[in-house]
Amino acid sequence: MKPALSQFGVEMSRLSGVRAIMKDIIETLRAGAGQNFINLSAGNPVILPEVEQLWRDCTFDLLASPDYGDVVCRYGASQGYQPLVDAVVQDFNRRYGLRLTDRNVLITPGSQNLYFLAANAFGGYAANGDLRKIVLPLSPDYTGYGGVTLTPEALIAYKPELDIDEGSHRFKYRPDFSRLTINEHTGCVIFSRPCNPTGNVLTNDEVNKITTLAAAHDVPVLIDSAYAPPYPALNFTEMTPTFGENVLHCMSLSKAGLPGERIGIAIGDADIIGVLEAFQTNLCIHSPRYGQAIAARAIRSGALGEIAVNVIRPFYQQKIAVVEEALNQAMPSDLPWFLHRGEGAIFAWLWLNNLPVTDWEFYQQLKSVGVIVVPGSTFFPGLHDAWDHKQQCLRISLTGTDEELRTAMQRLAEVYVKTMKATQTR
Ligand SMILES: Cc1ncc(COP(=O)(O)O)c(C=O)c1O
Numbered sequence: 001m002k003p004a005l006s007q008f009g010v011e012m013s014r015l016s017g018v019r020a021i022m023k024d025i026i027e028t029l030r031a032g033a034g035q036n037f038i039n040l041s042a043g044n045p046v047i048l049p050e051v052e053q054l055w056r057d058c059t060f061d062l063l064a065s066p067d068y069g070d071v072v073c074r075y076g077a078s079q080g081y082q083p084l085v086d087a088v089v090q091d092f093n094r095r096y097g098l099r100l101t102d103r104n105v106l107i108t109p110g111s112q113n114l115y116f117l118a119a120n121a122f123g124g125y126a127a128n129g130d131l132r133k134i135v136l137p138l139s140p141d142y143t144g145y146g147g148v149t150l151t152p153e154a155l156i157a158y159k160p161e162l163d164i165d166e167g168s169h170r171f172k173y174r175p176d177f178s179r180l181t182i183n184e185h186t187g188c189v190i191f192s193r194p195c196n197p198t199g200n201v202l203t204n205d206e207v208n209k210i211t212t213l214a215a216a217h218d219v220p221v222l223i224d225s226a227y228a229p230p231y232p233a234l235n236f237t238e239m240t241p242t243f244g245e246n247v248l249h250c251m252s253l254s255k256a257g258l259p260g261e262r263i264g265i266a267i268g269d270a271d272i273i274g275v276l277e278a279f280q281t282n283l284c285i286h287s288p289r290y291g292q293a294i295a296a297r298a299i300r301s302g303a304l305g306e307i308a309v310n311v312i313r314p315f316y317q318q319k320i321a322v323v324e325e326a327l328n329q330a331m332p333s334d335l336p337w338f339l340h341r342g343e344g345a346i347f348a349w350l351w352l353n354n355l356p357v358t359d360w361e362f363y364q365q366l367k368s369v370g371v372i373v374v375p376g377s378t379f380f381p382g383l384h385d386a387w388d389h390k391q392q393c394l395r396i397s398l399t400g401t402d403e404e405l406r407t408a409m410q411r412l413a414e415v416y417v418k419t420m421k422a423t424q425t426r
Contacts, residue, residue, distance in 0.1 A: 008150050017143030017378045018043070025372055038408045039372045040397045043196070044259060045232075045346060050311045051257035054303055058294035071293040078281040079273075080107025080265075081292035087299040088265055095230055098243060103270040106277050109287040111226055111252035111264030115190060116148045117279045118222055118248070123187035124151035132187030137210055138175045138202065139383040140349075140393070142192045142224060146381030154187065157382035162389075164338060169331070171338040171351060173200050175210065182213040189214050192224035194235050194344025197379045197395040199320070201235055201343040207242045215246045220272050226252040227345040231299075233308035235344040236317045245269055253295055255346065256308060261291025316346050319398035319405065323348045326406045330413035335420055348396040349376070351389070352416060356423035358391040365415050371408045373397075 005013060015023065025041050062068055071081070079085060085105045092098050108114040123134035134149055139157035149155050158180050160173035182189060189210060194201045202210075207223070214221045221244075227234035228241055232255040241249055248268035253261070264287075266273060280286065298304035320342035327350070331337050336353035355362060359375035366373060376393025383390070400408065 011150060011152060012147075014147075016147035017381060018374060019147075021374055021378055028367055028372065035370065037367075037370050037372055038400060038404045040400050040405070040408055041372045041374045041395075042397045042399045043346075044399065045255050045257065045312075046315070046399050048257070048311055048315060050307055054298055054307055055257055055294060058297040061297055062290075062293050067293065071289045074289075076286055076289055078286045079277050080105065080287065081289050081296065084292040084296035084299070087296045088267065091230070091299055091305070092267060096241065096243065100267065101270075104267055104273060106266045106273045106280070107287050107292055108264035108266065108276075108280060109284060110254065110262035111224070111250055112144050112148070113262075113280075113284075114250055114264040114266050114276070115145060115222065115224070117276045117283070118188055118190070118220065119145075119148040119154075120150050121275050121279050122220055123149055123154045130185060133185055134382075135180075135182060135186050135189045136382050137180050137182075137189060137191055138173055138195070138200070139381075140173075140195075140197060140376065140379035140390075141190075141381070142196045142226075143378050143381060145190055155382035156384075157380065159383060159385050159387060169328075169333070169338050170341055172341045173198060175202070175206055177209060180210075180213070182210070182217065182219060184217050186214065186217060186219045188219060189221040190224060191222075192226060193239070194227040196227065196345050197347050197374075197376070198340045198349040199236075199342045199345045199347060200340060201237050201239050204240065204242065211242065211244055211247055215244070218246065220246055220248055220268075222248045222250050224250050226250075227255055229308075231304045231308040232256040232312045233305075234313055234316055234346060236313070236320065237343040239344075243267070248272055253291075256304060256312065258291055258295065261294075262287065263291050263295055316398050319346075319400075319402075320348060322402050322405045323396060323398065323409060326409035327413070330410045332413075332417060335416070337416065346398045348398060350394045350396060350412075351376075352392050352394070353389075355392045355419070357419060359393060360391075362394070362415070362419065365419065366412060369411045369415060371411050373408075373412075 085102045088105050089100045119134050123132050134155050136157035138160050161176045163172045211221050248266050251265040253263040338351045340349035359377050363375040374395040377390050380390050
């Protein structure tokens with residue numbers, strides 16, 4: 001049967017960004033069963049034994065407590081499970097000297113859901129017909145933003161400035177404030193910090209500039225903190241979360257070991273939270289409560305904050321060091337390759353300047369030597385400018401073993417040199 005789809009139906013039945021690539025990767029792995037692929041495409045965090053144990057302990061505690069029936073056998077408030085909301089309020093007030101109350105917190109079924117609520121509550125067509133833009137101030141950014149709006153023409157991303165260190169083969173994206181436009185036609189602003197895919201951490205100064213531009217027009221700024229402190233604390237460089245009247249601090253517990261439980265947390269102004277809460281009630285009533293109940297325990301006891309800093313962060317920080325060293329050794333110093341500064345998150349981002357083939361073709365060549373990464377062009381949602389750079393990057397997941405990462409970087413370097421030489425001799 002082929003039911004007729006509405007405009008929204010057409011939009012939402014399309015696989016966007018990395019999900020489309022994942023289909024190809026799953027088919028490749030299936031077709032090559034038995035072939036030993038090094039799969040560095042994953043966005044799934046590694047299951048670390050200490051982290052798994054934490055969630056197991058919290059589950060035991062929940063099972064043994066009189067709260068169990070109330071948690072899983074009852075509907076609850078749309079805003080979230082009250083003990084989790086309270087735990088977040090107390091933890092953030094203590095850590096950051098804030099004066100949050102429970103009206104400042106909303107729990108969603110995963111943070112992807114939160115961006116969907118915000119993108120459609122603040123972005124899209126206003127009652128007067130005005131198109132309110134969803135602004136991504138620094139492209140590339142999280143591929144999932146490409147799928148969150150019911151009004152795709154509302155999504156607009158800005159090309160960055162490139163801060164390049166030729167000698168060390170490193171670079172960093174910076175927002176181009178000469179082009180960034182946030183005005184009365186802006187519905188909301190979204191960026192990830194630390195950034196998936198690049199590992200970039202916008203400086204406090206850059207964040208303040210963006211939030212100040214937005215505040216002048218009462219525009220909410222969603223700071224996607226899926227990798228930020230206090231949990232999972234996947235920042236390898238110093239950073240402090242930013243709060244403010246128009247700032248929504250958006251968290252995810254996925255990289256803190258609970259991707260399957262779907263927990264997103266928004267912290268911000270009570271009016272903004274109220275809008276999103278009502279949207280959530282209409283959409284799905286509330287987030288599942290089992291995950292919220294174990295998260296409340298892990299946050300209240302301080303165990304989550306500690307494991308983030310002592311286990312999760314060092315694990316990935318060591319992995320980025322392995323990738324850096326392997327690339328430094330394997331890649332030729334006379335070719336224009338640049339690794340983005342690894343300031344956080346669980347990925348390395350490699351830019352192969354002047355690459356004579358597209359990132360998609362390069363991805364295929366890497367597959368033929370048993371290595372799977374993600375072609376970078378999927379990480380520029382909303383960026384309509386023609387720009388070669390969009391086809392010159394790769395996202396490498398840090399979820400491999402050290403051995404896998406070294407072997408993969410060695411093979412990548414060989415394919416790269418071969419590709420570059422092939423054009424020189426043409
Ligand atoms: C930057 C960023 N934001 C949001 C998400 C979505 O996370 P969640 O599992 O909370 O929906 C991800 C997932 O990888 C991410 O990398």
